Amino acid sequence: MAQDTKVTLYWLEQSRSQRILWLLEELNIPYELKTFKRGPDMLAPQELKEVHPLGKSPVIGIENENTTKPLILAESGFITEYLCDHFNGERLVPKRYKEGKEGQVGAETDEWIRYRYYMHYAEGSLMPFLLLSLVMNALRNAPVPFFVKPLTSIVASKVESAFINRNIDNHFRFLDEQLKTAPGGGPYLCGKELTAADILISFPIIAAMIRLPEGAEKYPNVKAYADLLQGTEGYKKAVKKIEEVEGKFEAIMS
Secondary structure (H helix, E strand, O other): OOOOOEEEEEEEOOOOHHHHHHHHHHOOOOOEEEEEOOOOOOOOOHHHHHOOOOOOOOEEEEEOOOOOOOEEEEOHHHHHHHHHHHOOOHHHOOOOEOOOOOOOOOOEOHHHHHHHHHHHHHHHHHHHHHHHHHHHHHHHOOOOOOOOHHHHHHHHHHHHHHHHHHHHHHHHHHHHHHHHOOHHHOOEOOEOOOOHHHHHHHHHHHHHHHHOOOHHHHOHHHHHHHHHHHOOHHHHHHHHHHHHHHOOOOOOOO
């Protein structure tokens, strides 16, 4: 990393930006932290749109001698890959090919195949159902006239029971089995070592285990995995940083 490179993380409470803070700590990258709070509507503040047009978090800014203006990067997966590419993140990426079979189709290691899969799975498959669950919960608790309240509750419950809950259960049973069969016996999703994919999937896993009181019993391997992730030094440093700045940290989704 160039000595004059400045990395800024634009962090939003109760958001996926905590994963990028953990990654910065894990890679030992010096950074500036700018924090934002959600409004009464639980949406991100307008100020984030001044950083990126979508007004979402996480977003990082990079400045050095090669940039005439800050390089602004959004999307958790892209940010994760970019930081690993440029800031000595090799230890968070499994070896790609089996020995002597470099570049051959189908010769990738089990660890790398899992790593690349989970880099996409976290946002593409798992998060949508968890977000839908949050939307239904918000619908159930929406400030509507008392005579409408039963209707919103019925709609939310029907959607959850017919579609959302069974898909969430399917995903967590899948993850529980994946952890049981991880290369080398785990304990991480991709094998014996922590990877960037573990960091990327940490937010929905940890938040879900908090929201699902039955999680420890139904998905014991996922619960143990969530506890393992929260016990890593990088994760604890990221939590401590937010506690120092904001006074508290909550691993929940909004």
